Amino acid sequence: MTSQSAPARNKSSIRWMLRFPWIPMIILFMVFSSALLGPIITPHKHGALNLGLAMKPPFWQENGSMSYPLGTDNMGRDILSRIIMGARITAIVALWAIPFSGAIGALMGMIAGYFGGKIDMLIMRLVDIQMSVPSLALALILAASLKPGVATVIIVIVVTYWTWYARIVRGEVLSLKERDFIALARVAGCSAWSILLKHFLPNIFNTLLVLATLQLGSVITYEASLSFLGLGIQPPDVSWGLMLADARPYITVAWWVIALPGLAIVITCLGSNLFGDWLRDTLDPKRRQL
Amino acid sequence: MRVLQGIVCVIGASVIIFIASRVSGDVTLLLLPPDAQPEQHEIMRRELGLDKPYVVQYLIFASKAVRGDFGNSYRWQMPALQLVLERLPATIQLAVCALIFSVMTALFFGVLSAVYQGSWFDNFGKIFALLGQAMPGFWVGLMFILFFAVKLGILPAFGREGYEHFILPAITLGWYSVAAQTRMVRSAMLDVLDSDYIQTARAVGVPKKILIWKYALRNAAVPLVTMLGVYFAAMLGGSFIIETIFAWPGVGRTVVDAIFARDYPVVQAGVLFTSIFYVFSNLLVDLTYGLIDPRIRYVR
Amino acid sequence: MAVREKIPLLSVENLKTYLFLRRGVVKAVDGVSFQVQERETLGIVGESGSGKSMTCLSILRLIPEPAGRIVEGKIILDGTDILQVDEQEMASQVRGRKISMISQDPLTSLNPVFSIGDQVGGPFRYHGLKKDRKGIREAVVDVLRRVRIPSPAQRLKDYPYQFSGGMRQRVVAAMAIACGPRLLIADEPTSALDVTIQIQMLQLLEEIQQETNVGLILITHDLGVAAYICQRIAVMYAGRIVEFGDVRTIYKKPSHPYTQALLNSVPRLGEKKKRLFNIEGQPPDLLNPPIGCAFWPRCDRRRDICQQEYPPTIPIDREGYASCWLLT
Numbered sequence: 001m002t003s004q005s006a007p008a009r010n011k012s013s014i015r016w017m018l019r020f021p022w023i024p025m026i027i028l029f030m031v032f033s034s035a036l037l038g039p040i041i042t043p044h045k046h047g048a049l050n051l052g053l054a055m056k057p058p059f060w061q062e063n064g065s066m067s068y069p070l071g072t073d074n075m076g077r078d079i080l081s082r083i084i085m086g087a088r089i090t091a092i093v094a095l096w097a098i099p100f101s102g103a104i105g106a107l108m109g110m111i112a113g114y115f116g117g118k119i120d121m122l123i124m125r126l127v128d129i130q131m132s133v134p135s136l137a138l139a140l141i142l143a144a145s146l147k148p149g150v151a152t153v154i155i156v157i158v159v160t161y162w163t164w165y166a167r168i169v170r171g172e173v174l175s176l177k178e179r180d181f182i183a184l185a186r187v188a189g190c191s192a193w194s195i196l197l198k199h200f201l202p203n204i205f206n207t208l209l210v211l212a213t214l215q216l217g218s219v220i221t222y223e224a225s226l227s228f229l230g231l232g233i234q235p236p237d238v239s240w241g242l243m244l245a246d247a248r249p250y251i252t253v254a255w256w257v258i259a260l261p262g263l264a265i266v267i268t269c270l271g272s273n274l275f276g277d278w279l280r281d282t283l284d285p286k287r288r289q290l
Numbered sequence: 291m292r293v294l295q296g297i298v299c300v301i302g303a304s305v306i307i308f309i310a311s312r313v314s315g316d317v318t319l320l321l322l323p324p325d326a327q328p329e330q331h332e333i334m335r336r337e338l339g340l341d342k343p344y345v346v347q348y349l350i351f352a353s354k355a356v357r358g359d360f361g362n363s364y365r366w367q368m369p370a371l372q373l374v375l376e377r378l379p380a381t382i383q384l385a386v387c388a389l390i391f392s393v394m395t396a397l398f399f400g401v402l403s404a405v406y407q408g409s410w411f412d413n414f415g416k417i418f419a420l421l422g423q424a425m426p427g428f429w430v431g432l433m434f435i436l437f438f439a440v441k442l443g444i445l446p447a448f449g450r451e452g453y454e455h456f457i458l459p460a461i462t463l464g465w466y467s468v469a470a471q472t473r474m475v476r477s478a479m480l481d482v483l484d485s486d487y488i489q490t491a492r493a494v495g496v497p498k499k500i501l502i503w504k505y506a507l508r509n510a511a512v513p514l515v516t517m518l519g520v521y522f523a524a525m526l527g528g529s530f531i532i533e534t535i536f537a538w539p540g541v542g543r544t545v546v547d548a549i550f551a552r553d554y555p556v557v558q559a560g561v562l563f564t565s566i567f568y569v570f571s572n573l574l575v576d577l578t579y580g581l582i583d584p585r586i587r588y589v590r
Numbered sequence: 591m592a593v594r595e596k597i598p599l600l601s602v603e604n605l606k607t608y609l610f611l612r613r614g615v616v617k618a619v620d621g622v623s624f625q626v627q628e629r630e631t632l633g634i635v636g637e638s639g640s641g642k643s644m645t646c647l648s649i650l651r652l653i654p655e656p657a658g659r660i661v662e663g664k665i666i667l668d669g670t671d672i673l674q675v676d677e678q679e680m681a682s683q684v685r686g687r688k689i690s691m692i693s694q695d696p697l698t699s700l701n702p703v704f705s706i707g708d709q710v711g712g713p714f715r716y717h718g719l720k721k722d723r724k725g726i727r728e729a730v731v732d733v734l735r736r737v738r739i740p741s742p743a744q745r746l747k748d749y750p751y752q753f754s755g756g757m758r759q760r761v762v763a764a765m766a767i768a769c770g771p772r773l774l775i776a777d778e779p780t781s782a783l784d785v786t787i788q789i790q791m792l793q794l795l796e797e798i799q800q801e802t803n804v805g806l807i808l809i810t811h812d813l814g815v816a817a818y819i820c821q822r823i824a825v826m827y828a829g830r831i832v833e834f835g836d837v838r839t840i841y842k843k844p845s846h847p848y849t850q851a852l853l854n855s856v857p858r859l860g861e862k863k864k865r866l867f868n869i870e871g872q873p874p875d876l877l878n879p880p881i882g883c884a885f886w887p888r889c890d891r892r893r894d895i896c897q898q899e900y901p902p903t904i905p906i907d908r909e910g911y912a913s914c915w916l917l918t
Contacts, residue, residue, distance in 0.1 A: 128295070129302030132569050134527035137545060137561045141307065144549045221426040225531050228428060229546060244432065251432070252440050259436070262429035269424035486698040493650055493693070494713045494765050495686030497678075508703050 021278040027271030034084045035091030042081035043067070049075050058256050071256045073246060079257065083264050086240040089233055090268070092150065093223050097157035098212050104158065105165025106208055110200060112166065113173025124170070127163045135160045136225065143231035153223055153232050160222070161215065168211060172204045206283045213276035217269035224265055240265050296569045301352075303565040307558055308348050351558070361555035363548075370555035374541055374563055380450060381533065381540030382567075384463060385525040387456050392464035392471055392521065396514065397507070400475025404483060404510075405502055415476075419469040427528060431462035431535045448537040459536040463528050467521045471514060478510040485509075519575035523568045597669070598625035599805040600649070600689075600773050605663035607641075607648045610656075616876045618644040618658070620829035626773065629799060631806040633820030633837070635813065635852070639873050641829040642809045646775045649807075650691055651680055668772065686713045690766035694778045696758035700750035706761050707746030710734065713768040729768070736801075737764045737794060756787040760794065767798055774798070775807045780815055792819050813856055817841060822909070825849050828874045828884035835910025845904075845912040847889045883915070891916060 034041065057063055058071040058079075070079040112123040130138075139156045146152045176182065185199055226232030227241030235242070240261040247257035354361065363370050403412045438445040438458060446455050482488060483506055491505050529542035537543070545560035547553075607619040619641045626632045634642045647653050648660055651672070664671050672684055693699050701709060710733065711726045713719075720726045727746070734742035737760040750758055759779060766774060776795060780788040796819060799806055810816050816823055816837070823840050825833040825848065833846040844850045851869045871888035874880065880887060886896040896915050904917040 125298070125302070129299050130306060132299040132303040132565050133306055133561060134523075134530065134564055134568060136527055136530045137564065138306065140530070140546065140549050141557060141561070144552070217424060224426055225428060229531060229534065230550070244429065248432070251436055255436055258432055262426070262432065265429060266421070266425045269426070270421065273420070273424055486693060486695060487701040489652065490691075490693055490699045490762060490765065491701070491709075491712065492652060492681075493685055493691040494768070495681050495684070496712055496716050497681050500716065505701060505704070509701065512703070 021274050024271040024274040024278070027267055028275060031087050031268050031271070032091055034087035038085060038088040042078075042084050043069075044078040044081045049077060055250070055254050055257075057254070058260075070260055071254070073243070073257045074250055074254075079243075079260055082238045082243060083240070083261060085238040086243060086261065086264065087268075089150065089237055089239050090220055090223065093153055093157070094216055094219050096154045097161070097219055098215060100154070101158040101161040102165050102208055102212050102215075105162035106169045106204070108162065109166040109169025109171075110173050110204075113170040114177065114200070120170075123166065127166055130163055136222075139222070139226060140229065140231055143226060148231050148234050150233060150237060153226060156226065157219055157222060161219070164215070165208070165211060168207065169204055172207055173200055176200060176203055210276060210280040210283060213272060213279050216272035216276070220265060220268055220272075296573050299569045300562070300566055303569075304352065304558070304562055305348070307561050307565075308351065363553050363556045365548075365551055365553050365556075370553075370559040373544065373556055374559040377539055377541045377544050378563060380538060381526070381529050381542055381564075384456065384459055384533070384538060384540060385522060385529060387460035388463035388525045389518070389522055391460050392467045393514070393518070395464070395468050396471030396475050397511070400472045401479055401502065401507060401510070403472070403476045404479030407480065415472070419472055422465065423469040425465075427462055427466045428531045428535055430465050431458070431532060434458050434462060435535070450539055459532055459538055462536070463525055463532045466528055467524055471517075471521065474514055474517070475510060478513050479506060482506045482509045516575055519571040519573070522571040522574075526564055526568055526571070529564075598666075599628045599630075599668065600626040600807075601664075601666040602645075602649070603664040603666070605645065605648055605665065606661045607644055607653060607658060608661050609654075609658045611877075614877045617829050617879065618876065619648060622663075622826070622829070622831055624824055624831065624834065626805045626807060628772075628805050629803045630822070631795075631799065631808055631820045633816040633823040634807060634809045634826060635811065635816050635823055636826035637811060637873055639828075639876065640826040642826050643777055644829075645826070646691065646777060646807060646809060649775065650685055650689060651677075652691075682717065686766075686771070687717050687769045688771055689773045689775065690769075690771040691775045691777060692759070692763050692766050692779050695782050696755050696762060697782065699762050700758055702750055705747050705749055706734075706753070710761060710764050710768065713765055717769050719769055730764075733764045733768050734761070736767070736798075737761070739764070756783055756790065759783060759787075759791060763794065763798070767802070767804070770802060771804060773805045773807070775809070777809045778811070779808070780810070780812065788815065789818075795819065813841075813852060825852070828876065828879055830884070830913070832885065832914070833910070833912040835906060835912075836908075839907055839910055845906055845910075845917060846885075846914050847891060847916070848885050849912075851888075883913070 039045075055074060056065070056068050056072045059066050059069045068078050068080070070083065072078055073082070108123050108127075112120040139160055142156050142159065143152050146155065182199060190198075223232055223239065224241030224244070227239040228245045230245060233239035233242050243261035244258060247254070247261070251258055351361075361370055362368060363373055366373065399415050403415045406412055434445075435458065445458050446452075449455055488501065488506055491501055496505065529538075529540060530546055531542075532538070533540045533542035534546050541560050541564060545557055545564070548556035548560065602625070603623050605619055605622045606617070609616040609618055622641070622645055624632065634645065636642045644653065644658075649665055649672075651660070653660070660673060663673065665673050667684070667688060672680065672689075675684065700706070707727070707730055710730045714726050714729050720729050730746065731742045734745075739745065739757060739760055745752075750761070753761065759782075763779075774795075779795070780791050783791060792815065795806060795808075798804060806819075808816065808820055820837050822835065823837050824831045825840070825846065827848050833840065833844065833849045835845075840849060841853065844853055848869075855869060869888055870890075874884050874887075880897070882898050883889075883892075883896045883901050886892045889896065893915060901913045901915045902918070903911050903913050905911045906917075
C-alpha cells in the first residue's frame with residue numbers, strides 16, 4: 001500500500017499544474033503590468049491628437065500601419081496606447097474600490113451577524129432598502145451630484161457594492177456563530193472585537209477573497225457603464241468605457257474604435273472570472289483534503 | 291407582512307434617492323448659466339423650494355408624492371409624474387420581452403445541455419456561457435448594432451415603431467441573465483434526470499421526448515421560475531443603459547437624461563417608480579413559488 | 591403432479607452487465623441465467639451490491655448509461671429477445687406494457703409536481719390504450735381501486751405528498767399494472783415500509799398475480815419476505831447466482847455456504863444464543879473481485895481450490911443448483 005502513495009503524489013501535482021489557470025493569469029498579468037508600467041510602454045502618448053492621422057484602421061487592414069497597430073480614433077489618438085492607459089485606470093479603480101467595499105461590507109456583515117437583534121435588523125434593513133434602488137440609477141445620481149472623476153467612481157462603487165459583501169459575510173458569520181470554538185472563546189472571556197478579529201475573520205477570509213476576485217469583472221463592467229454614460233472617468237483620463245462612448249457616433253465608419261476597447265473589457269472579465277472560479281475551487285474546504 | 295416590508299423598502303429608497311440627489315449642495319449652480327447673478331440663484335432656489343432645510347424639503351416631497359404630485363419637471367414644465375407614467379409602459383414591455391427571451395434561451399440550452407451532458411453541444415454551451423458572462427451587456431448591444439444594423443442592415447437600432455424594433459434591445463437586455471439562468475436550468479435538470487421518479491416514468495414506458503419536456507422540465511424549472519421576479523428586477527436595472535443605447539423611449543432613458551440635466555423631480559419620480567417595480571417583482575418571487583410547488587401551497 | 595413443460599414467460603440467459611468506470615470495470619452482473627413462468631414468483635435474494643437490482647434494471651434496459659452496458663446475454667420474453675429491440679420499441683411496447691417495475695423507495699418514486707391522476711394516467715396515454723380524457727380517467731380510477739386506494743375518484747387531483755408511504759407504493763404499483771403487463775418486477779417493495787404495511791403490500795402482489803397471471807420477480811434482502819410469497823429463489827452474490835431452487839428446499843437444506851450463513855443470521859424465536867451470528871468479512875470489492883469463488887474470503891469452510899477456480903454448477907433436486915466446491 002505504501003508503494004502507491006509516491007506516484008499518487010506526483011500525479012496530483014501534475015494534475016494541479018494542469019488545472020492551474022495559466023491563461024487567466026497571463027491575462028491578468030498583462031492588465032496589471034500595463035497598469036504599472038503605463039506611460040512607459042505606450043507607443044504613443046495616449047492623449048496626443050493628430051487629426052491628420054485620424055481614423056486609421058488596425059494594421060491588418062488596408063491603410064493601417066504597424067506604428068499604430070490597433071488604429072486610431074476620430075481625433076487621431078493611438079488606440080493601443082489608450083487601451084493600455086485604460087487598463088491603468090481600471091486597475092486603480094479596482095484596487096481601491098474592491099478592498100474598501102469589501103472591508104466595509106465585511107465589517108457590517110460581521111457586526112450584523114454577530115450581535116444580532118436590533119443591530120442586525122437595522123443593518124439588514126439598510127441593505128434591503130439600498131438594494132431596492134436599481135444600483136446603476138443610484139450610481140448615476142451620486143456621480144452626477146459629486147464631480148465625476150476617478151475618485152467619484154471609486155466612491156460610487158464602494159457605496160453600491162458593500163451590500164453584497166455584507167449579506168454574504170453575515171450568512172457565514174451566522175453559521176459560524178454556533179460552533180464550539182466561538183463558545184469557548186466567549187467562555188474564556190475574550191472581548192467581542194477580539195473574537196471577531198481573531199476567530200471569525202480567518203474563517204471568512206477565504207470567502208471574501210473569492211468574492212472579491214469574482215467581483216472584479218463586475219466592477220470593471222460597472223465602471224465602463226458609468227464612463228460610457230459620461231458620468232465616470234472624464235477626459236483627459238482614459239477608460240475603456242469612455243472610449244466606447246467616444247466611438248459611438250462613428251460606429252458606421254470605424255468598427256475597430258468600438259470593438260477593440262470592448263474586447264479589452266471582455267478579455268479582462270474573462271480572465272478574472274476564470275481565475276475567481278479556480279480560486280473558489282482550490283479554496284473550497286471540501287477539496288482541501290485532496 | 292411581506293408587503294409591509296416592501297413598503298418600508300420603498301420609503302427608504304425614496305430617502306436614499308433624495309439624499310443622493312442633494313449631495314452636491316447647490317443645484318442652481320448647474321441649472322443657471324455661469325454668469326448668472328447671485329440674486330438669480332436666490333430667486334431660483336426659493337422657487338424650487340431649495341432654500342428650506344433638507345428635512346423639511348423631504349417631508350414636503352414625501353407628502354406631495356403620496357398624493358401623486360412629484361412636482362414639475364425643471365425642463366419641460368410638465369408634471370414629472372406624467373412624464374414618467376407615459377414612458378413606463380415602454381420600459382415594462384421591453385423588460386418583459388427581455389425576460390421571455392432569456393428564459394426561453396435558458397430553458398432550451400439548459401435542458402439540452404443536461405440531456406446531452408458531456409457532448410460537444412454541452413461543451414460549446416459552457417464556453418458560450420463563459421464568454422457571455424464576461425461581455426458587458428451594453429457592449430454586446432453596441433456590437434449588435436454594428437453587426438445587424440450597420441453591416442447587415444436587417445434590424446433597426448433605434449426607436450420603437452414596429453415589433454422588429456424590440457428584437458435587438460430585448461436580446462441585449464436579456465443577455466445579462468442568460469448565462470446564469472442557463473446554468474441554473476442545466477444543474478437542476480441534471481439532478482432531476484437522476485431522480486427516482488424519472489426512472490419510474492421511464493420504467494412504465496413514457497417516451498423520451500415527453501419524459502424530458504413534460505415531466506423533467508416541470509421539476510427543473512422550479513428554481514428558475516421562483517427567481518423570475520429577481521431577474522425581472524435585474525432587467526429593470528439594466529434598462530437605464532440599454533434604453534440609452536437604443537434610444538428606447540422608456541423610463542430608463544428619461545431618467546438618465548434627467549440626471550444629466552439635474553431635473554430632480556423627474557429623476558425622483560422615475561427612479562422611485564422603478565424601485566417600486568423592483569421591490570414588487572422581488573416580492574412576487576414568494577408567491578410564484580407556491581403556485582409551482584404544490585407542497586408549499588398548503589403549508590401556509 | 592406431472593411436470594408440465596411450458597415455454598417460460600421470461601428466460602434470462604448468461605446475462606452480463608458491466609459498468610465501465612474511470613477507476614475500472616465493475617462486473618455488476620456476471621453470467622446470470624434463470625427463468626420465470628406465468629403466475630410464478632421468483633425471489634432474488636442478496637446483499638447490496640450483489641447485482642440483484644442491476645439484473646432487473648438490465649431486463650428493462652434501464653441501466654445508467656454511458657457507464658453501464660449489457661455486454662452479453664439474451665433476455666427472451668414470450669419468445670422474443672428484447673435485447674435486440676430498439677429503444678423506441680422498448681419504450682412503447684415493452685416497458686409498462688409487457689414488463690413493469692415497482693421500485694424501492696415510495697417517497698421518491700412519484701413526481702412531486704404532478705397529480706397522481708396525471709401520473710397514473712401516463713401509462714394509458716403513452717401506450718395508446720385509451721385515447722380520450724374520459725376513458726383515461728375511468729381507467730385510472732379503476733386501477734387505483736384495484737390497488738385498494740380508498741375513494742380513488744376524489745383523489746385524482748391530489749399530489750403524492752398527500753399520501754402515506756404505503757399508499758404511495760400502491761400508486762406506483764397501479765402505474766405498473768395499468769397496462770396489464772406479463773411480467774412484474776418488484777425491487778424491494780417492502781424495504782421502506784413499516785412492518786405492518788409490508789404484509790399488506792405482499793398480499794396485494796399476490797392478489798394481482800392471481801387476477802392477472804402475471805409473472806413476478808421479487809427482489810429482496812429480507813428472507814422472511816421471500817419465504818412468504820416466492821415459489822423459487824435465486825441467491826445472488828457478487829454478480830452471480832450462487833444457489834437456486836425451490837423455496838422449501840433452500841430454507842430447509844441450503845447447500846451453498848453463503849445461503850447457510852444468510853439463514854443463520856436471522857435470529858429465530860425460541861433459540862437461545864449468546865451472540866447474533868454475523869457473516870465475517872466485507873462484501874466483495876467489485877472493482878477487484880477475488881479470483882475463484884467470490885465468497886471464499888468469508889467462507890468458514892474454504893479450501894485452497896476455492897481461491898483458484900470458480901466452482902462448477904452442481905444440480906440439486908429437480909430444479910435447483912448451487913456453485914460450490916464443497917458439493918463435489
